[in-house]
Amino acid sequence: MPTRTDWDVFYKLKLSPRQVRCQGYRPVHMPDLGCHTKLVLDADTFAAHLAHGGGFELQLRLGSSPDRIWKSMASAGLEITDLTCGVCQQTVPINVARIGQHLKAHLSANRQNVHGGQFFFTLGYEQAPTTEDQAWAEHEVAVDDAVREAEKPQAPVVRPKPAKPAPGA
Numbered sequence: 001m002p003t004r005t006d007w008d009v010f011y012k013l014k015l016s017p018r019q020v021r022c023q024g025y026r027p028v029h030m031p032d033l034g035c036h037t038k039l040v041l042d043a044d045t046f047a048a049h050l051a052h053g054g055g056f057e058l059q060l061r062l063g064s065s066p067d068r069i070w071k072s073m074a075s076a077g078l079e080i081t082d083l084t085c086g087v088c089q090q091t092v093p094i095n096v097a098r099i100g101q102h103l104k105a106h107l108s109a110n111r112q113n114v115h116g117g118q119f120f121f122t123l124g125y126e127q128a129p130t131t132e133d134q135a136w137a138e139h140e141v142a143v144d145d146a147v148r149e150a151e152k153p154q155a156p157v158v159r160p161k162p163a164k165p166a167p168g169a
């Protein structure tokens with residue numbers, strides 16, 4: 001199944017991960033749930049750390065040959081839900097020209113993302129509804145309608161729970 005994320009962009013840019021860390025970043029990850037472990041660079045490792053929020057810090061380098069890692073990310077079905085430039089903190093669309101812009105010197109920043117540089121990205125899996133999910137959702141709607149028909153709509157009165165007094169108050 002092809003991914004929505006065009007992982008080939010990284011392949012075409014001949015970028016390779018030099019160092020990867022499981023790391024949340026602002027404003028996408030508040031709080032940062034990352035375990036801050038430096039990771040072995042393969043798709044399985046990324047997948048194993050998704051439970052820690054899905055944020056990763058990437059130190060990239062421009063290589064002479066494209067890196068196979070990006071192909072394996074695509075085969076694993078991983079999707080980028082956010083890509084942020086580590087220099088200017090802008091959200092970067094996944095395309096060759098736009099990422100290429102952030103690999104150059106930034107006029108507005110002292111630091112430069114040359115020869116690769118620092119990015120942050122968030123990974124996840126695309127939650128495309130399967131036909132089974134669809135059927136189940138329709139079934140649930142049908143059940144809800146049946147229940148509504150059978151019962152008179154008498155909503156229970158929900159009283160807000162009294163707030164616990166703060167200790168020492």
Ligand SMILES: [Zn+2]
Pocket residue numbers: 022034035036037049052
């Ligand atoms: Zn982790």
Ligand SMILES: [Zn+2]
Pocket residue numbers: 085086087088089090102106
């Ligand atoms: Zn940038």
